[in-house]
Amino acid sequence: MSVRALKPVKETQTRILDAAEELFMQHGFEGASMRMLTAMAGVNLAAVNYHFGSKDALIEAVFRRRLDPMNAERLAALERLAQVAEGKALTPDAIIRAFIGASLHMIEDTRGGGRTFSRLLGRAYTEPAKSIRQLIGQMYAPAMERFKAAFVRALPELPKDELVWRMHFMFGTLAYTLAATDTVQLIAGAKPEDRYDARVLEDRLTAFMRAGLLAPLPGALQVRIAA
Amino acid sequence: MSVRALKPVKETQTRILDAAEELFMQHGFEGASMRMLTAMAGVNLAAVNYHFGSKDALIEAVFRRRLDPMNAERLAALERLAQVAEGKALTPDAIIRAFIGASLHMIEDTRGGGRTFSRLLGRAYTEPAKSIRQLIGQMYAPAMERFKAAFVRALPELPKDELVWRMHFMFGTLAYTLAATDTVQLIAGAKPEDRYDARVLEDRLTAFMRAGLLAPLPGALQVRIAA
DNA sequence: ATATCATTCAAACGTTCGTTTGAAAATGAG
């Protein structure tokens, strides 16, 4: 097969992936049918099975296309920081930014569909289908391990149990922020135009997460009801 | 219709609601079919349409059964605090506990299916189907407003925009904690047995959220506010 | 030009979906 022969193939596959991304986000994996999907992509109904094998394989391909580069970017950012630090432990702030930066860059990518995917991704974390959660888990595992190690070095005094929980909380904050579209408007009439200004959002998220990560241990907190 | 006549009706409806809760959580709303559902409930296939009208109406009923009392509990807890405070502003700590307490009590309810529902609820926040997100939004709106007002009183120096975002982040942390089953195990081999010790979890969540809520304003925002 | 491969296409496959139906069974009131 020559190089030229690949071009139309990739175009069809890309069109399918783009449509799948959009429709999976809007209607969920079960809710988006092959007929909707191929119609939006402008390809024949059988094209998905021909190019990807099955709907499940398509779902996996949708995630793989974006998630692999994203986690690579994450790890590269962490590596770059480690280079600059010259052996010293990184600050929690820097680690957090390395982790969430990759996700937020995607939000800004309105043209390329990155924003669509980021919303899809936020939802996938809580997806009922075990196979999908497993897939996501596998793709995140290596990055997760490296970032955990970085946090352990940055916060040697924080018990590991507690760190794991706080990473869990941070992950939740990020996932929900990626996925949710309505809550901010629900709480108050927020200006939606700066929702996707990734720089401002990164600052906001980092401030929140950093404080949560460094919070005093629960036992040390004294409970007061009123000021 | 007599009082006695209601009993078997309620039993059938309750069996359906319980099965729906379980299967919606495991397979999602589209993934759980009426045939699975009625089989688990031990009722005839037509029973759902007879008692609830449609599958969509059943979904709404599943949420209404738990969510209305939960938000009532939330508001009652806040009201109780306000009584004790005698006009003084509440502490962020107390407000947070009032908000998350209701959700966490549900996690502890293993027998009554509350824990199942809380996981379902965590997922529903990021549900693709607009109708479901709308339903949840409606049910939360009144409580949301009251809690926002309480936070505004407790933190008069915090800009409202920022407060809204931080409530959003807190909501995300809670939602994800309710929904997620794998992430903690993914980050590290956590002990799953204390995952649902609501008291410990409440302390952990409160410590994290309190710190995030009170975090110093991000640098870029301070510049904006000063200007 | 011809043979070979990759891709597209319309049509149909069997299955499962949510819902409806009308008769049977159960229940409560007079």
Added chain:
DNA sequence: CTCATTTTCAAACGAACGTTTGAATGATAT
């Protein structure tokens, strides 16, 4: 008991699902 109402039940409805098929079309290399 009798009648009216409520609830259950087996069966069937049309529609939509993911997938498969085999022929038609396109492109490549000899």
